Amino acid sequence: MPETLIFIFAFVIVLVTGVALYAGARRKKSDTFRLDESMTPVLTEDEAQALEDAEEEVAHDHEPGDPELVAPAATLERPESVQSRMERLRARLARSGTMGKALLSILSRGDLTEDDWDEIEETLLGADVGLEASDELMEKLRTETKVRGTTDPGVVREILREQLLALIDPTLDRSLDTVPGIGEDGNHHPATVLVVGVNGTGKTTTIGKLGRVLVAQERSVVLGAADTFRAAAADQLQTWGERVGVDVVRSDIEGADPASVAFEAVAEGRRREADVVLVDTAGRLQNKAGLMDELGKIKRVMEKQAPVREVLLVIDATTGQNAMSQAKVFSEVVGITGIVLTKLDGTAKGGIVINVQRTLGVPVKFVGLGEGADDLAPFDPEGFVDALLS
Numbered sequence: 001m002p003e004t005l006i007f008i009f010a011f012v013i014v015l016v017t018g019v020a021l022y023a024g025a026r027r028k029k030s031d032t033f034r035l036d037e038s039m040t041p042v043l044t045e046d047e048a049q050a051l052e053d054a055e056e057e058v059a060h061d062h063e064p065g066d067p068e069l070v071a072p073a074a075t076l077e078r079p080e081s082v083q084s085r086m087e088r089l090r091a092r093l094a095r096s097g098t099m100g101k102a103l104l105s106i107l108s109r110g111d112l113t114e115d116d117w118d119e120i121e122e123t124l125l126g127a128d129v130g131l132e133a134s135d136e137l138m139e140k141l142r143t144e145t146k147v148r149g150t151t152d153p154g155v156v157r158e159i160l161r162e163q164l165l166a167l168i169d170p171t172l173d174r175s176l177d178t179v180p181g182i183g184e185d186g187n188h189h190p191a192t193v194l195v196v197g198v199n200g201t202g203k204t205t206t207i208g209k210l211g212r213v214l215v216a217q218e219r220s221v222v223l224g225a226a227d228t229f230r231a232a233a234a235d236q237l238q239t240w241g242e243r244v245g246v247d248v249v250r251s252d253i254e255g256a257d258p259a260s261v262a263f264e265a266v267a268e269g270r271r272r273e274a275d276v277v278l279v280d281t282a283g284r285l286q287n288k289a290g291l292m293d294e295l296g297k298i299k300r301v302m303e304k305q306a307p308v309r310e311v312l313l314v315i316d317a318t319t320g321q322n323a324m325s326q327a328k329v330f331s332e333v334v335g336i337t338g339i340v341l342t343k344l345d346g347t348a349k350g351g352i353v354i355n356v357q358r359t360l361g362v363p364v365k366f367v368g369l370g371e372g373a374d375d376l377a378p379f380d381p382e383g384f385v386d387a388l389l390s
């Protein structure tokens with residue numbers, strides 16, 4: 001009899017545990033849960049004060065429409081490795097390089113006349129290299145071709161390669177700082193990346209693609225949809241996240257405070273000890289003061305949680321001079337640490353790489369080379385120059 005009782009008791013325990021585990025697993029797979037007080041980590045006194053200040057600043061009330069965390073769906077894609085995408089995208093880079101081939105053909109004529117040099121200048125300006133960099137390059141080419149005194153295509157190619165590479169500066173640090181750290185308070189600080197730029201340049205797409213690069217490198221990522229100006233931008237970001245299992249912090253209210261979403265995204269990154277938090281922004285160029293207020297507030301509020309390690313400016317390579325003036329405004333309102341040049345697949349004006357770097361004094365770190373999910377690659381100066389001259 002006691003054996004029967006023990007058996008019934010054990011059976012009931014197994015049954016109850018099984019039901020609890022099943023319910024937990026279901027919740028994990030499909031819940032979209034709202035951030036609430038119970039998820040706030042234990043904080044030091046200073047930190048609690050800092051969070052309180054930040055929360056005041058973003059009028060953080062946890063009302064309907066406040067930022068919420070959206071978990072990804074179950075079926076995941078495997079993003080392409082960085083090495084493989086660089087090999088695949090090399091041919092697309094060559095399309096932006098008609099400039100290289102045109103220069104080679106003029107320089108190989110030998111005994112260049114002033115008309116030939118005018119043609120070289122036109123080619124450089126036409127490829128968006130910019131006046132200052134074009135003058136500098138022509139000066140170097142004049143000297144080098146004279147010193148080496150040859151029209152041998154191999155030597156001319158070598159001279160042009162050296163000089164283009166010098167202008168792009170292979171010594172610049174093009175890495176993206178994505179290593180998390182521990183703050184002075186002893187808490188986990190994810191590496192946070194703020195992405196800015198004019199609407200339509202490809203910010204949301206770039207964040208989605210960048211998330212995939214990081215997932216391919218086995219980093220844990222949280223996305224923040226702080227482009228609350230356009231509701232579809234958050235949906236778009238969520239779709240990118242869902243494809244590779246990355247969570248998105250977003251608000252359902254169009255026009256919600258973007259700083260509040262950015263704050264919650266970094267807070268969530270801290271809570272789950274994520275490696276990287278990528279934050280999307282709206283970047284309407286209504287006026288410089290408005291932009292400065294908005295981006296300044298977003299950055300300030302994020303920094304209450306963890307230092308903003310990178311501010312990436314996304315520029316559309318097909319918009320030429322317009323892109324340059326937008327870039328200047330953004331770099332004046334928020335310190336830029338790197339440039340992402342998108343749509344390089346859609347232009348023959350690859351010279352903009354040189355122009356934008358010189359104008360802003362920060363390196364191009366990534367290039368967008370198509371609308372495909374893995375059509376983003378780290379910028380490699382040597383590969384770029386070789387593609388221009390191939």
Ligand SMILES: Nc1nc2c(ncn2[C@@H]2O[C@H](COP(=O)(O)OP(=O)(O)OP(=O)(O)O)[C@@H](O)[C@H]2O)c(=O)[nH]1
Nearest residue numbers: 199200201202203204205233342343368369370371
């Ligand atoms: N060909 C090509 N298209 C790109 C590239 N990057 C982005 N796009 C396209 O550019 C368009 C705009 O991209 P979004 O990511 O929505 O731009 P956004 O800057 O976030 O725009 P807002 O949300 O309005 O601020 C989309 O159709 C993208 O597919 C690229 O490298 N090459």
